[in-house]
Amino acid sequence: MFEIKPFNLNKMNPSRRNFIKKSAVATTAIGASAVIPSKVWSAKIAPSDKINVALIGCRNMGFGILKHHLNTKLVNCVALCDVDKNVLNQKSQEVREKYNQEPELIGDYRKVLERKDVDAVIIGTPDHWHCLIMVGACQAGKDVYVEKPMANTIGECNIMVKAAKKYNRVIQVGQQQRDNPIFKDIMDLIKGGEIGALRKVNIWANFNYGLGTAFANDEPVPNGVNYDFWLGPAPQRPFNKARFHGSWRHFWDYGGGLMSDWGVHLIDMGLWTKDLLKGPQQVFTYAENNSEQKAMRETFDTMNVVFPKDDFVINYDLTAGTEQGPYDTMYGISFIGDKATIVANRHKYYVLPEWDNKKGEHKTEEITFEKGQESHRAHVENFLECIKTRETTSCPPEVGRAAAIHAHIPNISARIEVPFLKWDDEKNLFTNCKEANDYITPEYRKPWKLPKI
Numbered sequence: 140m141f142e143i144k145p146f147n148l149n150k151m152n153p154s155r156r157n158f159i160k161k162s163a164v165a166t167t168a169i170g171a172s173a174v175i176p177s178k179v180w181s182a183k184i185a186p187s188d189k190i191n192v193a194l195i196g197c198r199n200m201g202f203g204i205l206k207h208h209l210n211t212k213l214v215n216c217v218a219l220c221d222v223d224k225n226v227l228n229q230k231s232q233e234v235r236e237k238y239n240q241e242p243e244l245i246g247d248y249r250k251v252l253e254r255k256d257v258d259a260v261i262i263g264t265p266d267h268w269h270c271l272i273m274v275g276a277c278q279a280g281k282d283v284y285v286e287k288p289m290a291n292t293i294g295e296c297n298i299m300v301k302a303a304k305k306y307n308r309v310i311q312v313g314q315q316q317r318d319n320p321i322f323k324d325i326m327d328l329i330k331g332g333e334i335g336a337l338r339k340v341n342i343w344a345n346f347n348y349g350l351g352t353a354f355a356n357d358e359p360v361p362n363g364v365n366y367d368f369w370l371g372p373a374p375q376r377p378f379n380k381a382r383f384h385g386s387w388r389h390f391w392d393y394g395g396g397l398m399s400d401w402g403v404h405l406i407d408m409g410l411w412t413k414d415l416l417k418g419p420q421q422v423f424t425y426a427e428n429n430s431e432q433k434a435m436r437e438t439f440d441t442m443n444v445v446f447p448k449d450d451f452v453i454n455y456d457l458t459a460g461t462e463q464g465p466y467d468t469m470y471g472i473s474f475i476g477d478k479a480t481i482v483a484n485r486h487k488y489y490v491l492p493e494w495d496n497k498k499g500e501h502k503t504e505e506i507t508f509e510k511g512q513e514s515h516r517a518h519v520e521n522f523l524e525c526i527k528t529r530e531t532t533s534c535p536p537e538v539g540r541a542a543a544i545h546a547h548i549p550n551i552s553a554r555i556e557v558p559f560l561k562w563d564d565e566k567n568l569f570t571n572c573k574e575a576n577d578y579i580t581p582e583y584r585k586p587w588k589l590p591k592i
């Protein structure tokens with residue numbers, strides 16, 4: 140098994156230390172405070188002027204994001220909205236007990252959007268709902284934190300980008316790695332030429348949950364659940380718990396499996412190296428179900444995707460149902476350059492230099508950093524700051540769209556069994572396969588209508 144030798148920042152030469160000191164991670168690495176709120180409320184607004192937020196989709200990630208909002212002490216939670224009353228009751232109790240707040244409990248998000256006192260909404264629903272709710276919120280004059288992937292289809296992503304612009308809203312897409320000091324540092328290193336020409340970004344994502352859940356029979360809708368509303372614009376189907384809370388992500392009507400679940404986070408880092416905001420021009424996809432472990436899902440358990448870019452290549456490698464990967468990690472990214480490779484995940488990174496035979500030394504400095512933290516809180520703080528300043532967030536819809544499209548195209552490729560697709564991002568069309576174009580825009584189940592912007 141490959142073992143990465145732990146290096147010590149303190150052993151680094153002074154020039155490297157200075158470089159790193161200037162960057163975000165160093166603040167934590169060298170021992171200064173990692174708490175960021177000094178930036179929050181830099182706009183000329185009284186600290187007492189709190190932002191009223193409402194959460195739509197409360198069970199898991201949405202609630203986590205709400206708690207990060209509440210922990211800043213800069214917001215009031217005025218409403219919780221969910222189509223499952225059991226979730227609403229449980230989460231409202233926690234908000235009451237931990238935060239001493241009494242949000243209104245709402246089953247239909249449109250009632251949330253009608254409330255004039257709501258400044259911002261957090262969207263924590265499954266992916267098939269993101270577009271309708273986000274566009275409705277923009278039209279109602281709310282700012283939006285929408286979880287990733289920004290939407291479940293390319294067409295919906297396009298509509299959301301337009302809506303944000305047309306209604307001039309502040310939108311944060313939940314790709315929180317954009318506020319992770321580890322990745323900010325890595326981008327500084329790469330853009331500053333520290334690893335030489337970037338040649339490849341290799342990404343791996345191996346998780347057991349990617350296989351789906353145990354087989355389950357259709358059954359009556361549980362008490363307290365408005366299942367028709369949960370389905371919303373997605374096709375009508377009998378209730379099955381394997382397609383419901385949490386595990387919906389393995390079924391095309393609501394999500395895109397590990398390809399989009401982790402893909403958007405990790406591919407986004409590859410795009411960030413060169414600030415790429417477009418969909419991929421070409422995509423080569425291998426997708427199969429090679430695991431003998433049986434579970435309920437439609438998405439693929441084994442995928443390899445190649446995204447050629449102008450002067451480098453992004454490779455995405457997914458093996459659901461396994462948790463071993465390169466460098467003994469379940470997921471990660473290696474950024475391969477002429478002078479060094481950077482290996483990273485959300486908590487650590489290593490710069491592994493190439494050896495210069497002529498000079499008898501490394502081509503750049505070795506670095507190790509192993510004390511990173513999750514970045515949801517920083518991502519939320521960036522959102523709140525931008526609500527006040529009206530500046531662009533760290534992950535605006537254009538960034539969310541680019542990442543989501545990079546996940547949706549390989550999934551389309553896999554579903555129609557066409558391993559090579561060419562995409563024209565200006566025309567929003569596949570140019571070498573008519574069938575693929577049928578997957579760009581979803582057909583909404585009545586009475587729901589795909590928003591027109």
Ligand SMILES: NC(=O)c1ccc[n+]([C@@H]2O[C@H](COP(=O)([O-])OP(=O)(O)OC[C@H]3O[C@@H](n4cnc5c(N)ncnc54)[C@H](O)[C@@H]3O)[C@@H](O)[C@H]2O)c1
Nearest residue numbers: 196197198199200221222223263264286287313369384385
């Ligand atoms: N940023 C991250 O790291 C991260 C991590 C996990 C999940 N996510 C994203 O968060 C979103 C939610 O995922 P999850 O794991 O929390 O799902 P979940 O199934 O656990 O929770 C979704 C909740 O939304 C509710 N809901 C569904 N339709 C609704 C509607 N129309 N109105 C109101 N409530 C509705 C459900 O009843 C449920 O309570 C997804 O988009 C997912 O990709 C992001």
